[in-house]
Structures are given as structure tokens and as C-alpha cells.
Amino acid sequence: MDQQVADIRSKYKAILIGVSAGGMDALPQVLSPLPEDFPLPILIVQHSHPSGDGGFFVEYLNERCRLEVIEATDNEPISNGKVYLAPADLHLVVADSKSLTLSSGEKINHSRPSIDVLFDSAVDVYHSGLIGIILTGATPDGAKGMRKIEKTGGLTIAQDPATAKTPAMPQAAIDACSIDYVLPLEDIPGTLVKLLQNGIWPKTSRAFRST
Amino acid sequence: MKKIEIENLETELFLDAINKRYGYDFTHYASASLKRRIQHFLGETNHNRITEAIPRLLYDVDFFEALIQTLSITVTEMFRDPFVYRAVREKVIPQLKTYPFLKIWHAGCATGEEVYSMAILLKEADICDGFHIYATDFNDYALKKAKEGIYPLKHARTSTVNYQKSGGTKAFSEYYQSKYDSVIMNRELKKNITFANHNLVTDSVFGEMHLVVCRNVLIYFDRVLQDRVFNLFNDSLITGGFLCMGSKESLQFSEVYEHFEETANKEKIYRKIK
Known part of the structure; x- marks a missing residue:
């Protein structure tokens, strides 16, 4: 493995995804192309996903992904190559580098789970080792979290609002910070794989320029 | 630093x-x-x-x-996660009915909606006066609300839907009276309930319980305190008693796990076997 690949692999520890209205279609497009040996854990807040009691949404994603998708339980250990989904009506919080915790505290940005809560808690634990992704949605939840990721030296990706079913959420993230990549959905998984497995920074990125 | x-x-x-x-x-x-x-x-x-x-x-x-x-805010509602209450109806109550008198501890009952839910289940299983629920919380304000049993009328619709999803077949409105923009839970339901202040962090065991309900409270605690509380529940339960947790909480990572078997996996209901 050359040095740059090794550096990038050791820099990033986790991927965070925030998504709201339109997530049913958007999430599978991002997750399903990712290979079985994907090297990082992926933590997701999908606002008001219809999982409810049947675990429907988790099943729906599992049918479409090679990675295992789990609805997070309190004290859930974090493993590389697994996808963790915030349960309905609970905040997903990174407790430490090894485990997740849940909280039924007040709604943040009118949301529980809230994207900002996940992103904010993850920065406290992983510092610059994060890749934050904001997809389609109608609320500004996640914009603060993205700015925090950017300020601490993580990587930020937003779905190109022009391609989003509901553009307000990625637009709010783009307005809040200087996003590294603004991409249509179908380019996001490829960018992640290039970066993490091949160690290649796409040339357009702010992260590339600052390295 | x-x-x-x-x-x-x-x-x-x-x-x-x-x-x-x-x-x-x-x-x-x-x-x-x-x-x-x-x-x-x-x-x-x-x-x-x-x-x-x-x-x-x-x-x-x-x-x-x-x-x-x-x-100490805890989000709760009548028959929260109705599938859990369905499992209590179908898998727990038939076992509990074999005992002459039931003692139930609802730890962290918050504003009490789920305590009334449990009382309704027991009444519907014809365990009319054969039970007592000890409902505790460390938040006195929440306890006061719980004791009053007065809830916003605007929640009544969700309550009714949840009640039906839990397997309830009556009209849920039989259990309360509407007044202005509130519903008042029937006095009849309160007869078998004691509301009391109890702090899981510092207070001790409730003895000889047949069922301990503690939902979405343990997620507030770290592993050390979770283990203290799991031991407290283990010590409070009779052998053969049940523990009902929040559906995203798990006994699996705790030190008392070997004392329990799973009664309903997804619903996070366990039975103490030794």
C-alpha cells in the first residue's frame, strides 16, 4: 500500500449521512454500490423513517446493500463495514470510538433523531476523522454539524441540490460551509471508494487542495 | 489540553x-x-x-x-410501541395469571401514560384487583402529572390507535372522561397504582416483583450505572418474573444476562430463569 493510501485510510474513521424527505430513494443509491469490504462504519440519521415496529426500513435497505444495515440499539458496538441507522424517535449519539448510544432528549431542529446531534457527537469522538454527507431533505438540520466537521478538518459532501428530490437540506449545508464535494447521488459511492480504497482525491475538492 | x-x-x-x-x-x-x-x-x-x-x-x-x-425528560405515550404491549398481552400476562397476586414495578414511569396502559391490559385480562403497580420516577413534577392522570385531548387519537394496535378491542374512550381539552383517566384504574419517588441511581430494591417495566430510561446511563440498575431489577424480580425494556435497549451486553431468557426478542422482554 503506498503512503498516500495508508494516510487516507488512517485519517478517516467513520462516515456520517444525514437525509430527510426523499431518503427512501436516495439512500439505496449511495449505499448499494459500496463493496462488502468497505473499510469504515456508516452512521445514518434518516428523519422519520417508516421503520416503526416492523423494522421495515432496515429490511428495505438490507435487501439493497452488500453491507449489513443495523438499526442501532443502545450500547451498540461500532464495527467497520457496517451501516447503523438511528431508530425512529430517538437521537443517535456517538458515545466513544467503540459504541453508540441513544437519547430520547428534546427534539433538535424539530427533529428526533436529529442530524446535528449525530454529527456533533461524532466530531467530539472522531475529530478530523469524519466524512459528513448531506442528502435530500426539506429542513436545515445537519448544516451546523457539517460546519463543525469542516472546521475540525473532516471531509464534507453534499448531494447536488439540483439533483435532489428536496433540495433545501443539501443547500443549507452548502450555504453553511465550504463543501468539499457537491455531487449527484450516483457519484457519491464512487468518490468514497476512490478515496478510501485507492487513496485518490478527486481534483476538485477543497480537501485535495489543502493536502 | x-x-x-x-x-x-x-x-x-x-x-x-x-x-x-x-x-x-x-x-x-x-x-x-x-x-x-x-x-x-x-x-x-x-x-x-x-x-x-x-x-x-x-x-x-x-x-x-x-x-x-x-x-429528566422522558418521551412517553399511551401504549408506546404498541407491538410491545401486544407481546405483553400475548406472552407475559398468560404466564402471570398463574400467580394469585401480581406485583409490578414500573421504574422511570415519567408522566404515567404507560402505567395506565399496563393497568388497562391487566383489567382486560380479568386480573381486576389481583395486582398492584408501583410506579416510580425521580422527577417529582412528572410524578405529579402521572398521579393526576390528566392528558391533552389532542393525544387521544394516537392513544386510541396505539391501544387498538396493542390488541385492544374495546372503545379506548371507556377508560377516560373528556373535559375541555383534556382527558382524565378513570379513577377505577388508579386504585391499583401507587406513585412514588425513587431514584435508580441511589435507591434500592423493590422486593418480590413479578414484572419490572423500565423503558427508555437506561439509555440515559453509562455502562456502570446500567449494570447497577440491571442488578437492582434482577434482585427485585422473583424467579419466573419478567423484565420489559425499551425496544432499542438490550440486556445482552450486561452482567446479569445469564439470569434471563428472551421471551420476546424484538420487544425486549426477558424472563428471569435463575
Whole structure:
């Protein structure tokens, strides 16, 4: 493995995804192309996903992904190559580098789970080792979290609002910070794989320029 | 020291101040969520840093009370997660009916909606006066609400839907009276319930329980405190008694796990076997 690949692999520890209205279609497009040996854990807040009691949404994603998708339980250990989904009506919080915790505290940005809560808690634990992704949605939840990721030296990706079913959420993230990549959905998984497995920074990125 | 380490130190000092001044010990609360909730509260009350609020915390009792309300908020509703109550109806109550009298401890009952839900289930299983529910919380304000059993009318629709999903076949409105924009739970339901203050962090065992219900409380605690509470529940339950937890909580990572078997996996209902 050359040095740059090794550096990038050791820099990033986790991927965070925030998504709201339109997530049913958007999430599978991002997750399903990712290979079985994907090297990082992926933590997701999908606002008001219809999982409810049947675990429907988790099943729906599992049918479409090679990675295992789990609805997070309190004290859930974090493993590389697994996808963790915030349960309905609970905040997903990174407790430490090894485990997740849940909280039924007040709604943040009118949301529980809230994207900002996940992103904010993850920065406290992983510092610059994060890749934050904001997809389609109608609320500004996640914009603060993205700015925090950017300020601490993580990587930020937003779905190109022009391609989003509901553009307000990625637009709010783009307005809040200087996003590294603004991409249509179908380019996001490829960018992640290039970066993490091949160690290649796409040339357009702010992260590339600052390295 | 990194900024995050300083912030953690601030949280530590703040919690120490709460404990020394008011005797509430938050040391073993899940720190990531707790810090977030304290910061949120302080943001709303116009404090920029956690340590800035320490003088006010020490001298202003109302400020402390408001903080406690924020930190102990538990979201609840009638028959919350109806599939859990369906499992209680179908898998737990038939077993419990073999005992002549049932003692139930609902730990962390918050504003009490789920306590009334359980009382309704037991009545519908014809265990009319053969049970008593001890419903506890450390938040006196929530307990007062629970004891009153008066809830906003606007929740009645959700309550009714949840009740039906839990397998209820009556009209849910039989269990309350509407008045203005509130519903008042029937006095009949309260007869078998005692509401009392109990703090899982510091207080001890409730003896000889057939069922312990504790939902979405343990997620506030760290592993050390979770294990203390699991031991408390284990010691409170008779062999053959049941433990019903929040559907995203798990006994699996705890030290008392071997004493229990799973009665309903997804619903997080366990039975004590030894």
C-alpha cells in the first residue's frame, strides 16, 4: 500500500449521512454500490423513517446493500463495514470510538433523531476523522454539524441540490460551509471508494487542495 | 489540553456542583448525551459556557429545577410501541395469571401514560384487583402529572390507535372522561397504582416483583450505572418474573444476562430463569 493510501485510510474513521424527505430513494443509491469490504462504519440519521415496529426500513435497505444495515440499539458496538441507522424517535449519539448510544432528549431542529446531534457527537469522538454527507431533505438540520466537521478538518459532501428530490437540506449545508464535494447521488459511492480504497482525491475538492 | 478536553472538564465540574449542592448524582449518566443536553439547556438560558452557569446553579434553585426538568425528560405515550404491549398481552400476562397476586414495578414511569396502559391490559385480562403497580420516577413534577392522570385531548387519537394496535378491542374512550381539552383517566384504574419517588441511581430494591417495566430510561446511563440498575431489577424480580425494556435497549451486553431468557426478542422482554 503506498503512503498516500495508508494516510487516507488512517485519517478517516467513520462516515456520517444525514437525509430527510426523499431518503427512501436516495439512500439505496449511495449505499448499494459500496463493496462488502468497505473499510469504515456508516452512521445514518434518516428523519422519520417508516421503520416503526416492523423494522421495515432496515429490511428495505438490507435487501439493497452488500453491507449489513443495523438499526442501532443502545450500547451498540461500532464495527467497520457496517451501516447503523438511528431508530425512529430517538437521537443517535456517538458515545466513544467503540459504541453508540441513544437519547430520547428534546427534539433538535424539530427533529428526533436529529442530524446535528449525530454529527456533533461524532466530531467530539472522531475529530478530523469524519466524512459528513448531506442528502435530500426539506429542513436545515445537519448544516451546523457539517460546519463543525469542516472546521475540525473532516471531509464534507453534499448531494447536488439540483439533483435532489428536496433540495433545501443539501443547500443549507452548502450555504453553511465550504463543501468539499457537491455531487449527484450516483457519484457519491464512487468518490468514497476512490478515496478510501485507492487513496485518490478527486481534483476538485477543497480537501485535495489543502493536502 | 484540546478544546474538547476542556469542555469535558467543564461538564465534570458542573455535575460535581449539582451533586454537592443538590445531591443529584449524574456521574454515571451517558456522558455524550448528557453534555449535549446540558449545552442545549444552557444555550436556551443564554450561557455561553458550561462553567459560566455554575454560580447561578449554586444560588438559583429555580434554575436548577428547570435544568432537572430538561435532563429528566422522558418521551412517553399511551401504549408506546404498541407491538410491545401486544407481546405483553400475548406472552407475559398468560404466564402471570398463574400467580394469585401480581406485583409490578414500573421504574422511570415519567408522566404515567404507560402505567395506565399496563393497568388497562391487566383489567382486560380479568386480573381486576389481583395486582398492584408501583410506579416510580425521580422527577417529582412528572410524578405529579402521572398521579393526576390528566392528558391533552389532542393525544387521544394516537392513544386510541396505539391501544387498538396493542390488541385492544374495546372503545379506548371507556377508560377516560373528556373535559375541555383534556382527558382524565378513570379513577377505577388508579386504585391499583401507587406513585412514588425513587431514584435508580441511589435507591434500592423493590422486593418480590413479578414484572419490572423500565423503558427508555437506561439509555440515559453509562455502562456502570446500567449494570447497577440491571442488578437492582434482577434482585427485585422473583424467579419466573419478567423484565420489559425499551425496544432499542438490550440486556445482552450486561452482567446479569445469564439470569434471563428472551421471551420476546424484538420487544425486549426477558424472563428471569435463575
